[in-house]
Amino acid sequence: MLSALPARISQRLVVPVVCVSVTFIAIVDGAITTVALPSIARQFRLTTAALDGVVVVYPVCLAMAIPASAWLVERFGGKRVLLTALAGFLGSSLLCGAAAGLGQLVVYRAVQGLSAGVLFPASTALLFGTFTSAEQVRISRYMIIPQQIAPAAAPVLGGLLVDHLSWRWVFYVNLPVGLPAVLFGALFLAGDRGGRPGRFDLPGLLLSAGALGSAMFGVSEGPNRGWTSAAVLVSLVLGAVLLAAAVAVELRTAHPLLRLRLFADRLFRDTNLINLVGLVPIMGALYLSPLFLQQAQGRTALESGLTTFPEAFGVLLTVQIVGVLYARVGPRLIVGCGLTGVSAVLVLLATCDADTGLWTFRGYMFLFGAAIGCFFIPTTVASLATVDRTDLAQATMLNTVVRQTGGALAPAAVTTALVLGTPPDTGAAPPVSAYQHAYLALAAIAAATAVFTFTLPDGPARAAARGSGTGTGTARPAVRRRRRDRVG
Incomplete structure (x- = not known):
């Protein structure tokens, strides 16, 4: 039964x-x-x-x-x-x-x-x-x-x-x-x-796990212990050395744990780079905004949560539109415009001060959500558009590594910006200007990522979305990969 x-x-x-x-x-x-x-x-x-x-x-x-x-x-x-x-x-x-x-x-x-x-x-x-x-x-x-x-x-x-x-x-x-x-x-x-x-591939596991673990510890602890502390410096340097060793070993291994040759495909490589850098301003702003509301404006945790929540409504609205337009417009234009919108909204958030009203901030958060709704789905789907089904587990694993790294860099970047913007030896919370400068720094990163996104070769992604190209589940990318492996 x-x-x-x-x-x-x-x-x-x-x-x-x-x-x-x-x-x-x-x-x-x-x-x-x-x-x-x-x-x-x-x-x-x-x-x-x-x-x-x-x-x-x-x-x-x-x-x-x-x-x-x-x-x-x-x-x-x-x-x-x-x-x-x-x-x-x-x-x-x-x-x-x-x-x-x-x-x-x-x-x-x-x-x-x-x-x-x-x-x-x-x-x-x-x-x-x-x-x-x-x-x-x-x-x-x-x-x-x-x-x-x-x-x-x-x-x-x-x-x-x-x-x-x-x-x-x-x-x-x-x-x-x-x-x-x-x-x-x-x-x-x-x-x-x-x-x-x-x-x-045991050597590949030991090297890659050691590299990612060490780097993640350094990035997570850098803002708390200080980037010049011995523990943070050692972990970051060790992570970099192990990562270089892992790349060298994996490119020479017949059956590597990490199929780094997938990055030879430009669409896969570029979408992952956009994910890595683009997540810093997106996740950074989501981390920074509650801090601004509670520390700079003195709001309660409940007020902070209710004020940042409109971001979710913006995302849910935009992703429905993205789903309709993706095959027609392609990820390049959608993600590029989304990141441009992210940069613009972050500039607006940088104008907020201690007297900015909650409804104004909520409006900005809704616009921010609408902008980032153009980011997540197109980058994920496009990154797998030219990946053969036999490589799907490897591709999604590499995507996860990239996203986790970008997500970890975001709070580290925000905390560092706040520390740099706070007068030393005062023991006080960051001034409003520190939050404003942090928003502007995130806006600059989003703008630079948007410029790069407009160079994305998304023709294969559009074709796969229309069901007329070499999308996920076809054999042609695998053939190209095997040829590259023989050449390498």
């Missing part, structure tokens, strides 16, 4: 349901944990600063696990890897909630990060492997809804759980959503036995 159930539900419904659940859980967990830190510190009789390890260990371990995700998907199949990673994430969430001390909590958060490092690329590979390029834009219009709701709802949910139950429920809350997703996926996801991707 159960063996017949999967055939009754289309994978075009099953896969998005599972991926939406995974995305929602992961985003909420990342945003909700910060709310619980003061309560955790009180129970363990520590300062909030002493919980730095709880915050930093998650992105570090996530970055270290990502390189292995593509090989695991190719070897064991997307369903098996995704559900195993999700089960590991939920199990570590349960352990985090039951932690008896700081040491246990850090260890369990590390396991959470390792699980998430496999979860993100496996979920993306499964989603984009199910739909053609022409369908990916349409399905992404709906997939982005939980991505916008989750970060807005997480602080409110976290506050309610901490105030009325316990900080432990910040971790337990993952289970009511995650366990049904595991059961649903186990019953209805189509399984595949995987393949034979080649011998596991």
